[in-house]
Amino acid sequence: MSTTFTEDEEFVIEAAGNAGASLTYPSQASALRKGGYALLKSKPCKILEISTAKPGKHGHAKCTFRGKDIFTGAMVEDSHPSSHNMEVPVVxxxxxxxxxxxxxxxxxxxxxxxxxxxxxxxxxxxxxxxxxxxxxxxxxxxxxxxxxxxxxxxxxxxxxxx
CATH class of the missing domain: 2.40.50.140 (Nucleic acid-binding proteins)
Known part of the structure; x- marks a missing residue:
């Protein structure tokens, strides 16, 4: 079965979903730096402090982030394996x-x-x-x-x- 179009037919693509810019992008936890931004416990935060623990029995070094919520000013602490991706808010x-x-x-x-x-x-x-x-x-x-x-x-x- 083939489909043909004549010159006066118009091909229309219906918009489905959100084609706008994303609210976040992924970044490896070990690549994040003090003064940057990250989602800590699902809140957009400015990173104030990062500490990295040595690899444990499961083989991943862990990064602990302390940050300040950019909207409320509340302090937030969160940990992630250094080799895993974290979400970074677009600020x-x-x-x-x-x-x-x-x-x-x-x-x-x-x-x-x-x-x-x-x-x-x-x-x-x-x-x-x-x-x-x-x-x-x-x-x-x-x-x-x-x-x-x-x-x-x-x-x-x-x-x-x-």
Whole structure:
């Protein structure tokens, strides 16, 4: 059985599944470094400390990772055989200009691609700095960190007018 197509027939491929970028990529545990990122206990973390134990009776050296959750700041510890793959989150930092804070506590951000209003004012020092700069009527640049489908404001600075 053969299929033929005439010139006026159009071949259409239906999209099935997610063809977008992955949220993580694999990396061998022994290749990860302090200051990098890894999923520790399924949470995206910045690696603060790595210790490696000698091979045991099953023949694998074990790496113990201590890290800080990039969204909550909680300390997380996890161990993996050094020769096995671990998931590393794709972490992206983007700078936006801030126009104002909405009544319901969201940052109203914009860049060359448009407007963004889905990031809450962070609690703590960064959030206080954002509010202070706005109160002083300064131009504010906010750094948004994104990973695993979540976003958080991690830094804010006053920008001098040119």
């Amino acid at each position: 992206k930092k983007t700078e936006y200009d801030l126009s104002h804070i909405s009544r319901d506590g969201f940052l109203c951000l914009f860049d060359g691609e448009g407007e963004k209003q889905d990031v809450r004012v962070p609690e703590g020092e960064v959030g206080e700095r954002i509010k202070m700069y706005l109160k002083e009527e300064k131009i504010v640049s906010v750094t948004i960190q994104a990973a695993m489908g979540q976003e958080i404001a991690v830094d804010a600075k006053a920008v001098s007018e040119d």
